[in-house]
Structure formats: C-alpha cells, structure tokens
Amino acid sequence: MTIRPWFPTFIYYADLQPKGAAVFNRELWEECLQIRDYDREGQRWSKNSYPGGYTSYASMANLHKLSSTFMDLEAKITKHVHKYIRHLDMDLRGKKVEMTDCWVNIMPKQVVHSLHLHPLSFISGTYYVRTPxxxxxxxxxxxxxxxxxxxxxxxxxxxxxxxxxxxxxAEAGKLILFESWLRHEVSANQSEEERISISFNYDWR
Ligand SMILES: [Fe+2]
Structure with missing residues (x-):
C-alpha cells in the first residue's frame, strides 16, 4: 500500500539576507514612516479600508520604482522568487518574473488585516521590517x-x-513567499508598537 500527498501548497520562508538586516531594516523603516506622512491619499483610503492602520496599497503601490532602497529590496526578493519558482517546477517559457506592485503596511495596536488574496499576480509575499x-x-x-x-x-x-x-x-528580516491565490490574514496587533511590513506581487511577462 502507498499513501502519498498530492497537490501540495508550498510556502517559502527565509531570511532575506545572511547578514546586515538590522541596518537595511532601519533604512526601510524610516522610509516607510516618510511614505505614510507624505501619502495623503493612502491615509484617506486606509481610514475606510484599513481602520487604524496605514497601507499604500491603493495609492503608492510602486515603491520599487520610486526609491533606491526599495529597488534594492526588490533585487534581493527576486533572487528568492527564482528559488521558489524552481521548487514549484514552473516553466516560465522564456518570460521573466517581474515585481508589479510593492507597498507598505503599518499596523498599530489592534489593527487587523482581514482574509484576502492577491489578484493579478502569480507569486506574492511579505517582508518584515519592524515587528514587536x-x-x-x-x-x-x-x-x-x-x-x-x-x-x-x-x-x-x-x-x-x-x-x-x-x-x-512575523519577524523582522524574514521574507515569506506564497502563490497569490492562497488566502491569508493577520490578526489584531496586540503590541503597543507598530508592526511594519512590505508586501509585493510578481507577474511573469
Ligand atoms: Fe496579503
């Protein structure tokens, strides 16, 4: 008799980089706060759609095109995306993977991120910048x-x-990748400190 698992769901979890995460996260953290201060449209959107928190998802979701720190982050993440794709045995047919969206999420105390998935992409994920x-x-x-x-x-x-x-x-310096159709959520932040992460989507083109 054999019993084998079929159709598994793979989730990728790794350190973004072997060392230097603290310095890099400090830079990202400062930029995340600057983006929140600057992004009035995102503040308004978050008031309705992300109560108590801030996300640039609907207003500034191309941060990897706007800031050299985020470009650097994109390059680091893309290396992991290639490893993940190899594990999934995906054949890209000569096309390239491309980060299409990249946005900030800031969750103060009690803020929730309800159940969702990431449309219009095939691989998504989150990088943790600051985690209480x-x-x-x-x-x-x-x-x-x-x-x-x-x-x-x-x-x-x-x-x-x-x-x-x-x-x-959620641990600062960790990267998580999943297939975009996989539903996920984050329960209420119980800490007095803000939980800060950067999320992104990838397409193949
Ligand atoms: Fe998500």
Whole structure:
C-alpha cells in the first residue's frame, strides 16, 4: 500500500539576507514612516479600508520604482522568487518574473488585516521590517476549505501537513513567499508598537 500527498501548497520562508538586516531594516523603516506622512491619499483610503492602520496599497503601490532602497529590496526578493519558482517546477517559457506592485503596511495596536488574496499576480509575499515582540502571525487558509463539505474536523494532534491553517511568525528580516491565490490574514496587533511590513506581487511577462 502507498499513501502519498498530492497537490501540495508550498510556502517559502527565509531570511532575506545572511547578514546586515538590522541596518537595511532601519533604512526601510524610516522610509516607510516618510511614505505614510507624505501619502495623503493612502491615509484617506486606509481610514475606510484599513481602520487604524496605514497601507499604500491603493495609492503608492510602486515603491520599487520610486526609491533606491526599495529597488534594492526588490533585487534581493527576486533572487528568492527564482528559488521558489524552481521548487514549484514552473516553466516560465522564456518570460521573466517581474515585481508589479510593492507597498507598505503599518499596523498599530489592534489593527487587523482581514482574509484576502492577491489578484493579478502569480507569486506574492511579505517582508518584515519592524515587528514587536509577539507580533501577530500571518495565517494561511487551506485553499480546499470550501470543498470539505461533510468531512469531519481534524484531530487536535493532527500532523502539520493535514492542518487546515498554517501560521508563520512575523519577524523582522524574514521574507515569506506564497502563490497569490492562497488566502491569508493577520490578526489584531496586540503590541503597543507598530508592526511594519512590505508586501509585493510578481507577474511573469
Ligand atoms: Fe496579503
């Protein structure tokens, strides 16, 4: 008898760079705060769509085209994206991967990032710039959840591979990549300090 897993969902989690993350994050952190101060349109949008927090998602989502620090970040992330694509056995048919969007998320205390996915791209992810101790994790949902119908729930001691949700710690310097269709959320930030991350999308063209 054989029982094998099929159709897995791979999530990539790594240090962005082997060393120097603290210095790089300091630069990114300062720029994130400057962007928030400058981006009036984003402040307005966030008031309605990201209560209590700030995101440049709807106003300045091309930060990798505007700032040399973010360009540097893009180059670093793209190396990881290539590794991830190799793991996924994707054949790009001679086309290139391209970061299409890059934006800032700032979550003060109690701010939530509700369940969503990233349309119009194939690989997405987040880089953590500043994370308070015990910063809320990013939580992914089994993409087959809507198809479970009459299946019984999973046992409390269920193996990680069979869990219906997967959590990853938000830790400054860490990069997370996932396929853009994978739904995810961030629960309320319980810390007095802001949780700051940069999210992005990739397309192949
Ligand atoms: Fe997201």
């Amino acid at each position: 101790r015990n910063a809320s994790a990013i939580k992914f949902e089994d993409p087959r959840l809507s198809k479970f119908m009459a299946a019984p729930p999973k046992r409390a001691d269920c193996r990680p591979v069979n869990q219906t949700h997967a959590k990853y710690k």
